[in-house]
Amino acid sequence: MxxxxxxxxxxxxxxxxxxxxxxxxxxxxxxxxxxxxxxxxxxxxxxxxxxxxxxxxxxxxxxxxxxxxxxxxxxxxxxxxxxxxxxxxxxxxxxxxxxxxxxxxxxxxxxxxxxxxxxxxxxxxxxxxxxxxxxxxxxxxxxxxxxxxxxxxxxxxxxxxxxxxxxxxEGLDFSNISDYVSRDELTIQNILEYIDIHLDENLKVEELAKRCNMSYPHFARTFKDLYGRSCKEHLEMLRVERAEEMLRFTNLSLNDVSTELGYSDQSHFIRAFKKLKGVTPGSIRL
CATH class of the missing domain: 2.60.120.280 (Regulatory protein AraC)
Incomplete structure (x- = not known):
């Protein structure tokens, strides 16, 4: 992969x-x-x-x-x-x-x-x-x-x-910010590599939170504070990007691509792809 x-x-x-x-x-x-x-x-x-x-x-x-x-x-x-x-x-x-x-x-x-x-x-x-x-x-x-x-x-x-x-x-606020970098922030930065390696699995945000030894609400809030999007949105973005690469540079079918990336069904994959890319995955190969 x-x-x-x-x-x-x-x-x-x-x-x-x-x-x-x-x-x-x-x-x-x-x-x-x-x-x-x-x-x-x-x-x-x-x-x-x-x-x-x-x-x-x-x-x-x-x-x-x-x-x-x-x-x-x-x-x-x-x-x-x-x-x-x-x-x-x-x-x-x-x-x-x-x-x-x-x-x-x-x-x-x-x-x-x-x-x-x-x-x-x-x-x-x-x-x-x-x-x-x-x-x-x-x-x-x-x-x-x-x-x-x-x-x-x-x-x-x-x-x-x-x-x-x-x-x-331009109006950004840099007052009242702390120089302290929490262990939780460093842990979440490291989990990005784990996500990339295991992207073909059916990853759940709850399981990622447990892997970081955090509660789900704390993990979700810290992740969004760090990256400006939820962990679920991040997973979807990475899957869609990798799917586009596979569609452009391999001969795998749509069903094979969706399965390879851990989608439960092809219709979910098509909806997610179109939402982020504005086109259907099939149109990439036209």
Whole structure:
């Protein structure tokens, strides 16, 4: 089975920065999620990006943010090549020795919980110097001169600080937030990998809560606070994304796909697919 979780060696590689050419790299980039925060900046051309079932059209000079553990993919908008710079990082590493400001990870989680916008246009990217920050991170991580990790850390802190200030000016509330990350939150983040591996089973939210040693109401509330959707909605989204991949790249029948993904019957699968994708699964192969 083609799993959606992409392994991240966060311990040994907390930062990544790269330039991607859609005519040279493995493209399109299929739906996946990982524990990194990821950001992309379009250098040339255009492309489509999907984030948790929402579609974005990116042109040169625009930027898109993918929160950690969010399902995302990228695909071509035309036969012309596109080039973008990407940054992946473990936001927990972006710490400063100051008691005056909450951790960036805490602020980012608060922004995510308030549905902060993740798309930034050409004017914003130019005014806030996002292209230069991306380019500097790519250069530092490719050359790896002495102190490169310090330089990248500083650039990423600057980048996230500018985003947080944009969100605050747009009305997001960062007051009265705690720097404390509960064990329950860390446990739920880890259960995402279990869900991906066992997606072909008839997973129940109640059983996932027990696996996390939580009551069902507490698990459900914490999951929604973290990811902005219920665990049931998350399961449905992952199944539909994997179903679309199977329909596009295998010869399995609709019934086989629905069975493979743990649906009790094909009609339930068709309804769920159409609700999220706006089309029936059969139309994918037409």
């Amino acid at each position: 083609n799993y959606l979780y992409e392994y991240s060696d966060i311990l040994n590689t907390p930062y990544e920065a790269f330039v991607f050419d859609t005519h040279k790299g493995d493209f399109p980039i299929r739906p996946h999620f990982h524990h990194y925060v990821e950001m992309i900046y379009m250098v040339r051309g255009s492309m489509f990006a999907s984030l948790n079932e929402k579609e974005y059209y990116l042109n040169e000079g625009q930027m898109l943010l993918f929160f950690s553990d969010s399902l995302h993919s990228m695909s071509a908008s035309s036969v012309k090549k596109a080039v973008f710079m990407g940054i992946k990082f473990d936001v927990a590493r972006l710490t400063v020795n100051s008691g005056l400001t909450p951790r960036i990870q805490t602020l980012l989680n608060a922004a995510r919980g308030q549905n902060a916008r993740v798309f930034f246009n050409e004017d914003e990217c130019r005014d806030y110097g996002f292209e230069d920050i991306f380019a500097d991170c790519v250069k530092e991580l490719s050359q790896k001169e002495i102190g490169y990790d310090i330089a990248v850390h500083a650039k990423l802190c600057l980048l996230m600080t500018r985003l947080i200030r944009i969100w605050q000016r």
